[in-house]
Amino acid sequence: MTDLQEFRAETRAWLEENCPKEMRQPMSEADVCWGGRNWVFQSKAQEQWLERMAARGWTVPTWPEAYGGAGLSGDEDRVLKEEMARISARPPLQSFGIWMLGPALLEFGSEEQKRHYLPQIARGEVRWCQGYSEPGAGSDLASLQTKGVDCGEYFEVSGQKIWTSYADKADWIFCLVRTEPEAAKHKGISFLLFDMTSPGVSTSPIQLISGSSPFCETFFDSVKVPKDQIVGERGTGWTIAKYLLTHEREMIGATDSALFGSDDLVEVARDALGVDDQGRLDDPILRGRIADFLIDEIAFDAELARAKSWIRAGKQLGAESATLKYTGTELNKRRQELIMAAGGLAALEWDFADAAGDEKASLWLRSKGNSIEGGTSEVMLSILSKAALELG
Amino acid sequence: MRLMSEEQTMIRDMAAGFLDEKAPVDALRKQRDSGGGYDRALMGEMADMGWFGMLLDEESGGVDMGAEAAGLVAEEMGRRLSASPFLSSGVMSAVVLRATGGADWAAKLASGEAVVAMAIDERVKHRPDAIATTAEKSGNGFVLNGAKRFVSDGAGADRVIVTAMTEDGLGLFLVDPGLEGVQSRALKTVDSRDAADLRFDNVQLDGAALLAMGDAAQEALDGALRVGRAVASAEMVGVSKEMAERTNAYLKERKQFGIALSNFQALQHRAADLYTQIQTTDAAVAAALRAIDEGSDDAELLSRVAKAKAGKTASLAVREALQMHGGIGMTDALDIGLFMKKARACAEYLGDGECHGDWLLRQRGL
Numbered sequence: 001m002t003d004l005q006e007f008r009a010e011t012r013a014w015l016e017e018n019c020p021k022e023m024r025q026p027m028s029e030a031d032v033c034w035g036g037r038n039w040v041f042q043s044k045a046q047e048q049w050l051e052r053m054a055a056r057g058w059t060v061p062t063w064p065e066a067y068g069g070a071g072l073s074g075d076e077d078r079v080l081k082e083e084m085a086r087i088s089a090r091p092p093l094q095s096f097g098i099w100m101l102g103p104a105l106l107e108f109g110s111e112e113q114k115r116h117y118l119p120q121i122a123r124g125e126v127r128w129c130q131g132y133s134e135p136g137a138g139s140d141l142a143s144l145q146t147k148g149v150d151c152g153e154y155f156e157v158s159g160q161k162i163w164t165s166y167a168d169k170a171d172w173i174f175c176l177v178r179t180e181p182e183a184a185k186h187k188g189i190s191f192l193l194f195d196m197t198s199p200g201v202s203t204s205p206i207q208l209i210s211g212s213s214p215f216c217e218t219f220f221d222s223v224k225v226p227k228d229q230i231v232g233e234r235g236t237g238w239t240i241a242k243y244l245l246t247h248e249r250e251m252i253g254a255t256d257s258a259l260f261g262s263d264d265l266v267e268v269a270r271d272a273l274g275v276d277d278q279g280r281l282d283d284p285i286l287r288g289r290i291a292d293f294l295i296d297e298i299a300f301d302a303e304l305a306r307a308k309s310w311i312r313a314g315k316q317l318g319a320e321s322a323t324l325k326y327t328g329t330e331l332n333k334r335r336q337e338l339i340m341a342a343g344g345l346a347a348l349e350w351d352f353a354d355a356a357g358d359e360k361a362s363l364w365l366r367s368k369g370n371s372i373e374g375g376t377s378e379v380m381l382s383i384l385s386k387a388a389l390e391l392g
Numbered sequence: 393m394r395l396m397s398e399e400q401t402m403i404r405d406m407a408a409g410f411l412d413e414k415a416p417v418d419a420l421r422k423q424r425d426s427g428g429g430y431d432r433a434l435m436g437e438m439a440d441m442g443w444f445g446m447l448l449d450e451e452s453g454g455v456d457m458g459a460e461a462a463g464l465v466a467e468e469m470g471r472r473l474s475a476s477p478f479l480s481s482g483v484m485s486a487v488v489l490r491a492t493g494g495a496d497w498a499a500k501l502a503s504g505e506a507v508v509a510m511a512i513d514e515r516v517k518h519r520p521d522a523i524a525t526t527a528e529k530s531g532n533g534f535v536l537n538g539a540k541r542f543v544s545d546g547a548g549a550d551r552v553i554v555t556a557m558t559e560d561g562l563g564l565f566l567v568d569p570g571l572e573g574v575q576s577r578a579l580k581t582v583d584s585r586d587a588a589d590l591r592f593d594n595v596q597l598d599g600a601a602l603l604a605m606g607d608a609a610q611e612a613l614d615g616a617l618r619v620g621r622a623v624a625s626a627e628m629v630g631v632s633k634e635m636a637e638r639t640n641a642y643l644k645e646r647k648q649f650g651i652a653l654s655n656f657q658a659l660q661h662r663a664a665d666l667y668t669q670i671q672t673t674d675a676a677v678a679a680a681l682r683a684i685d686e687g688s689d690d691a692e693l694l695s696r697v698a699k700a701k702a703g704k705t706a707s708l709a710v711r712e713a714l715q716m717h718g719g720i721g722m723t724d725a726l727d728i729g730l731f732m733k734k735a736r737a738c739a740e741y742l743g744d745g746e747c748h749g750d751w752l753l754r755q756r757g758l
Contacts, residue, residue, distance in 0.1 A: 269758060270758060303675035385661065
């Protein structure tokens with residue numbers, strides 16, 4: 001038996017033994033465990049599952065052990081994910097700390113910062129949010145105006161962020177702040193970390209067309225941020241932000257990708273429309289659109305799998321991440337449109353939901369933001385035309 | 393079998409070098425102007441390089457390198473519209489002959505001595521299971537009746553593998569087109585390649601003509617179609633990449649309103665969208681080829697998805713190329729029309745998006 005096979009056997013046995021059966025059910029958005037100081041576990045099983053996985057370093061499997069991870073290789077990480085998928089195990093913890101800040105700290109943080117912040121993320125003790133966009137700085141993010149005035153021991157931060165995901169529930173924020181007002185647009189930004197309970201921080205949720213409020217407006221009024229809470233050097237925040245945006249694009253492109261075609265779409269179509277005596281969906285024109293979509297989706301699954309294998313081999317995705325983001329989000333919008341079309345009049349009811357409990361109309365409306373957040377589709381195409389094609 | 397990345401690079405470079413010299417787009421143009429088809433001597437040289445034996449084992453004179461290797465060669469052929477019976481004879485017929493023990497003809501096609509075509513289609517759309525052609529048992533042999541249409545490389549073929557219904561289900565027969573009762577009509581097609589309609593009127597076949605029957609025949613046919621789809625898809629990826637690259641180069645060079653076209657965002661975004669489609673297609677085709685070589689259960693699905701996706705993308709690539717080149721793209725002197733014709737033929741052959749999309753939905757109970 002190779003080491004990897006041995007690892008698989010051990011992992012399978014451990015998961016069998018330790019993953020509570022309630023944590024092997026389909027998961028809706030409401031079932032996600034985000035962690036944090038104010039987190040209230042939805043069940044004993046959810047709490048146990050997080051504790052057990054965190055103790056093994058498997059909430060962040062590839063991070064070094066010293067920072068709360070398990071130091072798994074790319075191949076081991078893949079095996080772990082496959083074994084979790086085999087028993088439909090839910091992710092024990094999801095967070096912007098895992099997805100965004102962690103990778104940034106691993107790349108740009110000081111040793112002290114890594115030892116301090118990363119284990120808290122790994123154990124789900126601190127929930128982070130991301131302070132990037134501002135009312136006047138959307139696609140042109142580098143024009144951001146939130147300022148951090150140098151006051152000796154600390155920066156005094158004032159300004160406004162928008163589209164801050166779960167700012168009202170987060171404990172800390174990683175935030176882009178203009179600390180060098182004299183410097184050029186891209187050179188005057190610093191990457192600061194601070195506690196959301198600091199005096200001067202306030203948040204206000206924004207209700208979306210989908211009915212949910214995952215985003216907030218966040219206001220900073222002379223917030224004092226100690227100087228050791230800067231990641232990297234002063235004025236290098238844009239480099240970190242770009243690194244994270246690339247990372248975020250890979251993530252957004254990768255979400256909601258069911259291997260070999262959407263079960264949700266197929267299910268809704270079959271249930272709502274039925275099949276004719278040939279066993280074909282009883283709406284030939286919609287059937288054709290679904291077929292066309294599934295071909296694109298499965299082809300994209302192959303592209304994602306290839307990108308993941310490149311990442312495991314230590315390759316930087318670069319412009320490829322813009323391809324993933326653009327293609328993945330545009331496909332998800334198409335999927336949600338097709339689900340609504342397949343559901344027909346029934347899908348107009350808010351409580352028209354799938355087995356996991358996600359409301360279809362809400363997902364459909366929410367998906368419209370996919371090609372806006374994390375860099376619009378148009379920004380992705382501009383990036384590709386310059387970086388990959390050298391046009392313009 | 394799985395190729396290492398150095399081996400891939402080697403095969404690709406070797407194919408590119410050879411085809412640049414021997415079978416660039418201009419060679420197709422000349423072939424077209426002298427009646428179409430392919431250059432048999434050039435096919436012999438390709439066979440000498442082992443290309444027609446990539447899917448055959450060494451006993452049959454093959455090099456046994458697998459579908460991925462054949463895909464790399466096909467992609468380079470697609471970039472140059474290189475004409476040869478590679479897909480029909482070197483890939484699909486080779487797979488059938490390997491599966492059915494037709495070693496002598498396998499060796500002949502591997503060496504380039506013979507061309508073996510596949511006669512599968514009877515309708516204007518690819519429906520390999522809609523077979524009206526029959527082979528009735530007669531003494532030690534069979535009597536073949538029916539018609540096959542659009543037989544790729546059928547006009548110049550030395551043998552044709554014909555699908556026909558027998559008392560015991562599907563049969564695969566190796567038919568000499570020179571036999572009495574076989575009528576072959578060469579077609580003049582938009583892509584200037586060899587194709588023929590074949591008619592069989594009471595054609596007497598001896599027992600040795602039967603390659604396989606029943607489940608064995610179905611399995612051999614399915615295998616050939618699977619590999620054929622993936623390799624044809626790789627050829628379309630070549631067509632798509634070549635068109636996109638030529639178009640991007642043209643956007644940088646062509647000036648209107650005093651600046652290069654590449655400065656216009658409307659064109660940048662279209663070029664970038666095409667690029668993403670090609671990236672996705674490239675990944676899907678690579679996954680299909682690999683799944684075939686690994687004998688994975690997903691190979692059937694992936695080869696169908698690859699074929700459907702590659703057809704859509706190649707169609708987009710040639711349409712975008714023509715539109716972005718403007719008026720000059722409409723001229724026969726520029727190559728875009730040749731690529732457009734190839735893309736159309738290639739998307740249709742072995743099934744289009746509707747054909748494979750239908751299969752996909754049936755698999756999912758829709």
